[in-house]
Amino acid sequence: xxxxxxxxxxxxxxxxxxxxxxxxxxxxxxxxxxxxxxxxxxxxxxxxxxxxxxxxxxxxxxxxxxxxxxxxxxxxxxxxxxxxxxxxxxxxxxxxxxxxxxxxxxxxxxxxxxxxxxxxxxxxxxxxxxxxxxxxxxxxxxxxxxxxxxxxxxxxxxxxxxxxxxxxxxxxxxxxxxxxxxxxxxxxxxxxxxxxxxxxxxxxxxxxxxxxxxxxxxxxxxxxxxxxxxxxxxxxxxxxxxxxxxxxxxxxxxxxxxxxxxxxxxxxxxxxxxxxxxxxxxxxxxxxxxxxxxxxxxxxxxxxxxxxxxxxxxxxxxxxxxxxxxxxxxxxxxxxxxxxxxxxxxxxxxxxxxxxxxxxxxxxxxxxxxxxxxxx
Numbered sequence: 001x002x003x004x005x006x007x008x009x010x011x012x013x014x015x016x017x018x019x020x021x022x023x024x025x026x027x028x029x030x031x032x033x034x035x036x037x038x039x040x041x042x043x044x045x046x047x048x049x050x051x052x053x054x055x056x057x058x059x060x061x062x063x064x065x066x067x068x069x070x071x072x073x074x075x076x077x078x079x080x081x082x083x084x085x086x087x088x089x090x091x092x093x094x095x096x097x098x099x100x101x102x103x104x105x106x107x108x109x110x111x112x113x114x115x116x117x118x119x120x121x122x123x124x125x126x127x128x129x130x131x132x133x134x135x136x137x138x139x140x141x142x143x144x145x146x147x148x149x150x151x152x153x154x155x156x157x158x159x160x161x162x163x164x165x166x167x168x169x170x171x172x173x174x175x176x177x178x179x180x181x182x183x184x185x186x187x188x189x190x191x192x193x194x195x196x197x198x199x200x201x202x203x204x205x206x207x208x209x210x211x212x213x214x215x216x217x218x219x220x221x222x223x224x225x226x227x228x229x230x231x232x233x234x235x236x237x238x239x240x241x242x243x244x245x246x247x248x249x250x251x252x253x254x255x256x257x258x259x260x261x262x263x264x265x266x267x268x269x270x271x272x273x274x275x276x277x278x279x280x281x282x283x284x285x286x287x288x289x290x291x292x293x294x295x296x297x298x299x300x301x302x303x304x305x306x307x308x309x310x311x312x313x314x315x316x317x318x319x320x321x322x323x324x325x326x327x328x329x330x331x332x333x334x335x336x337x338x339x340x341x342x343x344x345x346x347x348x349x350x351x352x353x354x355x356x357x358x359x360x361x362x363x364x365x366x367x368x369x370x371x372x373x374x375x376x
Contacts, residue, residue, distance in 0.1 A: 001056060001251075001322050002128050002129045002130070002250060002251055002322075003054045003056060003128070003129035004054075004055050004056075004058075004061060004126065004127065004128055004129070004243050004246075004247050005051070005054050005061075005126075005127040005224070006051075006055075006061055006065060006124065006125070006127070006239055006242075006243050007049060007051050007124070007125040007127070008049065008050045008051075008065065008068075008069075008085065008122075008124050008239060009047055009048070009049050009122035009123055009124070009232050010047065010048050010049070010050070010072065010083050010084060010085055010122060010232065010366070011046060011083075011084040011086055012026070012046045012047065012048060012076060012081045012082070012083065013046070013081060013082050013089070014080065014081055014082070015080075016355045016359065017089075017091035017092065017355045017356075017358070017359045018092045019089055019092055019094050019098060019120070020046055020080075020081040021044075021045035021046055021098045022045070022046070022076065022081045023041050023044075023045045023046070023048045023100070024041075025079045026048055026072060026076060026079070026081075027039060027040075027048070029075040029078060029079070030072065033071045033075075034067075034068060034071055035053065037051060038050060038052070038053070038068060039051075039068065039071070039072065041102070042100065043099070043100060043108075043120060044094075044098045044099060045098045045099070045100050046089070046094070046120065047120060047122060048072060048083075050068035050069065050072060051068075052065060057322075057323065058240050058243060058324055058327045059327075061240050062236060062237075062240045065236045065239055065240070066236050069083065069085075069366060069367035072367065082359050082362070082363035083363055083366055083367055084359065084362045084363055084366055085122070085156070085234050085235070085362075085365075085366040086122065086156055086157055086159075086231075086232060086234070086341070086345065086362060087121055087122050087123070087155070087156045087169060087170070087171035087231030087232050087341075088121050088122070088157035088159065088160050088170050088171050089160070090159035090160065090162070090345075090358070090359075090362075091159075091161065091162045091355060093120070093160065093161060094120070095117040096109055096113070096116060096117045098120070099116070108207060111204070111207065112177075112179075114177050115175075115177035115178045115179075118174040118175070119174075119175070119177075119178070121157065121174055121175060121231075122232035123171070123228060123230060123231060124154065124232050124239055124242060125226055125227065125228045126226070126227045126230075126242060126243050126246040126247075127219060127222060127224035127226050127227075128225045128226075128227070128246060128247050128250040128251075129224055130218070130223060130225040130250070133193075133218055134189045134190045135254060135257060135258075136190070136218050136225045137187060137188070137189055137190050137193050138253075138257040139225060139253045139254050139257060140216055140218070140225065141184075141186050142253040142256065142257070142264070143184075143216055144183050144184065144186065144216075144267065144272060145267050145272070146249055147183055147215050147216065147272070147276060148272070148276050148278070148279040148286075149279070149307050149310075149311060150227065150229050150246070151172060151229050151231075151276060151279040151280055152282075152283050152286055152340075153230075153241075153242070153245070153283075153284065153307075153308075153335060154169075154229075154231050154238070154242055154340065154341065155167075155168025155169035155172075155231055155279070155280060155283045155340050155341065156169070156171075156232055156233060156238075156340065156341025156342055157169050157170045157171040157231050157232075158170065158342040158345055159345065159349070162355075166281070167280055167281050167342075168279075168280060168281065168282065168342035168343075169231050169279075169280040169283075169342065170280075171231050172231075172276070172280035173277075175213070178213050179200075179205040179206075180205055180206050180211070181214075181215070182214065182215065182273075183214065183215050183216070183272055183273075183276075184214040184215065184216050184217055185214075193218060197209050197212050208220075213228065214228070215227075215228055216228060216229065225250055227250075229276075230242055231341065232341075233341060234341035234345065234362075234365055234366065235341075235365055235366070237331060238331075238335075240327060241327075241328060241331035241332065241334075241335065244319065244324045244327055244328040244331065245311060245328060245332075247318075247322065247324065248311075248315030248322075248324065248328065249311075249314070249315055249318075251321075251322070252315050252317070252318045255318075283340045283342060284305055284307055284308070284335075284336075284339075284340060303333050303335070304336070305336050308332050308336060311332070315328075344365070348361045348362060348365070
């Protein structure tokens, strides 16, 4: 069973929704409440990151994310800010004004000022243990066609500058300002992958391997395959679902490589970009479909949405082998019933009468005072 870990990025907002440069305060207040390296600064001082340890089971992921979100919520309340899991700031975009004062971030701002100014968005990254880098590259090749579906499932940034943008993931649009924010290259092995990364750095479109922002990549720091396409997940349950689906896909695709099963014909880069834009715009209502033929009827209940049912059809054996089916299948059903984070945000916005009430509602969903366990 492949290990998993999750990195979550959050916004720090004052009650009326303006970004608050409070990350240094939260880092100080949470120093003793979280494990080493579990709460980290981000690109902007109105952002903060929470990182799980290496987990074997989705229940471990859920427990750690719940604890970290509660810890950050309590620290935020102590300094008058709200912790919000959204892909973009819903009301105010401060640009570079709140850049975190770290040498590497200053270099990014100097080299890529437009992209950095638009970079105060929040994502959810899932790491899956992958010691064999050549195998990891082959899995990345087969994962490329699934990236639009993962984005469609996780869009959670419909608002910007106080208005509904009409997009499920305006974060995706903004991140396109980074020249390496694109699907991973289709290459034959880890050596070719590393040559591509080196070439991007020599061309000046990335400072270092960490700033090669492929939508999925071989992690430059850990022995993992890192999937980076998703917006920050509104709820813990959404993040756990994403982690389970990603592990199921990676497990399935790795087995296909080892058994030399044929892969789906790779989408041309232009077609894949169009599918990703459609997923960012329309979410699960997009015309994007997952790779493969029409789904068969799986052995367990599956959602009726075409994209989600294809996910289940592809990964159900891997879910059952990892004891993840009991979490992922109800999670997919919940996603179909409640909608994506973007749809839930729109519903919260319609139900509230002020910016303060909307931000409070987002904060309450991000980190409820009492845990809401995932269906098991």
